[in-house]
Amino acid sequence: MRVTASEYGGVRYNRRVAASLPPTPPAWLAALNGARVVSGLPRDAADISHDSRRVRPGGIFVAIPGARADGHDFIPAAVAAGAAAVIVQTDRRARWQPHVVAGLAFVAVPDARVALAEAAAGVYGHPARSLGMVGVTGTDGKTTTTHLIAHVLTASGRRAGYLSSVAFSDGAAAELNASHMTTLEASDVQRELRRIADAGARYAVVEASSIGLELHRVDQCAFDVGVFTNLTPDHLDFHGTMDAYLASKARLFGMVAAAAARDLPKAAVLNADDPASAAMRAAAAGVPALTYALRSDADLTARSVGRDGVGTRFIVSAHGEEAAARTPLLGDYNVSNCLAAVAVAASQGIALGDAAAALASFPGVPGRMELIEEGQPFRVVVDIASTEPAMRNVLGALRPATQGRLIVVFGAAGERDVARRSGIARAVAGAADFAVIANEDPRGEDPDAIIDEIARALVAGGVREGTHFVREPDRRRAIEAAFHRAQPGDTVLLAGKGTEQSIVIGATQVPWDERRVARELLREMRGV
Numbered sequence: 001m002r003v004t005a006s007e008y009g010g011v012r013y014n015r016r017v018a019a020s021l022p023p024t025p026p027a028w029l030a031a032l033n034g035a036r037v038v039s040g041l042p043r044d045a046a047d048i049s050h051d052s053r054r055v056r057p058g059g060i061f062v063a064i065p066g067a068r069a070d071g072h073d074f075i076p077a078a079v080a081a082g083a084a085a086v087i088v089q090t091d092r093r094a095r096w097q098p099h100v101v102a103g104l105a106f107v108a109v110p111d112a113r114v115a116l117a118e119a120a121a122g123v124y125g126h127p128a129r130s131l132g133m134v135g136v137t138g139t140d141g142k143t144t145t146t147h148l149i150a151h152v153l154t155a156s157g158r159r160a161g162y163l164s165s166v167a168f169s170d171g172a173a174a175e176l177n178a179s180h181m182t183t184l185e186a187s188d189v190q191r192e193l194r195r196i197a198d199a200g201a202r203y204a205v206v207e208a209s210s211i212g213l214e215l216h217r218v219d220q221c222a223f224d225v226g227v228f229t230n231l232t233p234d235h236l237d238f239h240g241t242m243d244a245y246l247a248s249k250a251r252l253f254g255m256v257a258a259a260a261a262r263d264l265p266k267a268a269v270l271n272a273d274d275p276a277s278a279a280m281r282a283a284a285a286g287v288p289a290l291t292y293a294l295r296s297d298a299d300l301t302a303r304s305v306g307r308d309g310v311g312t313r314f315i316v317s318a319h320g321e322e323a324a325a326r327t328p329l330l331g332d333y334n335v336s337n338c339l340a341a342v343a344v345a346a347s348q349g350i351a352l353g354d355a356a357a358a359l360a361s362f363p364g365v366p367g368r369m370e371l372i373e374e375g376q377p378f379r380v381v382v383d384i385a386s387t388e389p390a391m392r393n394v395l396g397a398l399r400p401a402t403q404g405r406l407i408v409v410f411g412a413a414g415e416r417d418v419a420r421r422s423g424i425a426r427a428v429a430g431a432a433d434f435a436v437i438a439n440e441d442p443r444g445e446d447p448d449a450i451i452d453e454i455a456r457a458l459v460a461g462g463v464r465e466g467t468h469f470v471r472e473p474d475r476r477r478a479i480e481a482a483f484h485r486a487q488p489g490d491t492v493l494l495a496g497k498g499t500e501q502s503i504v505i506g507a508t509q510v511p512w513d514e515r516r517v518a519r520e521l522l523r524e525m526r527g528v
């Protein structure tokens, strides 16, 4: 007997297997496109992972060919951990064929990453289908905008969870994202979305990095709304060219266009100040665009932007309608992020005044311009800034809010885009009064060589070692040195780490919490 695709959840079967099939396929199998069962009997599973170390008994292991390792080599480890089914990539037959054994379900698919998202959506009951889905992409501002959108939606009576590079929230409680990844793997994304849906949230806001989009981590998210913040050259080590980088961000808008129509309005929320928005709009064919801008014509604009203590006030205008807004965030770029959040709310039918009013109660993003207060006579700010534009923005925002000097502790990561090192040094040379160069995440590189590169770029930027900057690889000592130099009225910016929970030196993750270290040092200085 030959079982045809239409007879069994769209999945093709090996003829020998077909005879023993249960009446309906497990949800994860039915969710796969172009899959073929090679052997065994696929059963329902409660769990799925691409990491053999995280496979649980009865779970599914998906073998992904990665940049460094090939998941197909870990099939025996996954089986030893109790995997009941293995999903493999058809073109890697030589690697998986030897591991096919009786009693174990083997399913071959054209693309294992695509399958990870599909199968995970199946395992977790397609959570995106019961949530309003908002995706946020762009070079800078993704995390801040993700948190802002979730806050504005929640404060306007539409509870929203989020997944960002900093934290996860189910709409009520948040926890820090301890992985070093901006966008989780698809299996984690789908599991977290299930948690958000089960917690009763109506929306989920997902930070979607270009790498995450490219690697299918946010497939099966059925985005109703896509948000584009901006595009500057970054991550070219991964994407190769600006065009490829642009195309990966545009994928988000292709996903919005492709998502099934529902009762929620679709929207492409675009930053009209950035020319790359045109490409996003083109990718979002048929989806209503809603633009925002500080300096260009747009559906939503801000006027009368001004400082308001440690915060910013402005007026949001939308086609003649206006609403006063205040945000505890500093910097014009954060007004732009606020406009993006108000635009998302507006696209979902929330009144302009309600959305604008919600901005005032935003608690901020942990590790983003986060003030550390331990009674010291100078200001201490922790921020993740690790690129030239981000550093320029942060220093530009802190300068007018600082009476004294701007002191920066910073470094640059190893095994990452090397152009960042001179870039960030240029920004510091141009805008700070004093800097301490410290280790960030040297990884496998020589930390002193990275610091040398930064020092040379600082000197090229016109500042002198000793007078304007010093080196202190040990990050704790670097922060201490900065605090000892600080006078009342100064601002000390600790840049690059934010809420990350470790420093990667060699192959070791040394535990690190910049905010805690800063607090400890400030208390030590006060003798408490």
Ligand SMILES: Nc1ncnc2c1ncn2[C@@H]1O[C@H](COP(=O)(O)OP(=O)(O)O)[C@@H](O)[C@H]1O
Pocket (backbone or CB within 6 Å): 138, 139, 140, 141, 142, 143, 144, 145, 165, 229, 230, 333, 334, 336, 337, 368, 369, 383, 384, 385, 389, 390, 391, 393, 394
């Ligand atoms: N809209 C924006 N435009 C330019 N720079 C921004 C914007 N929003 C934030 N930044 C800068 O980028 C840094 C990272 O912000 P974040 O919200 O974490 O973005 P991402 O998640 O995209 O890295 C911040 O420290 C800030 O300096």
Ligand SMILES: [Mg+2]
Pocket (backbone or CB within 6 Å): 142, 143, 164, 165, 166, 182, 207
């Ligand atoms: Mg981020």
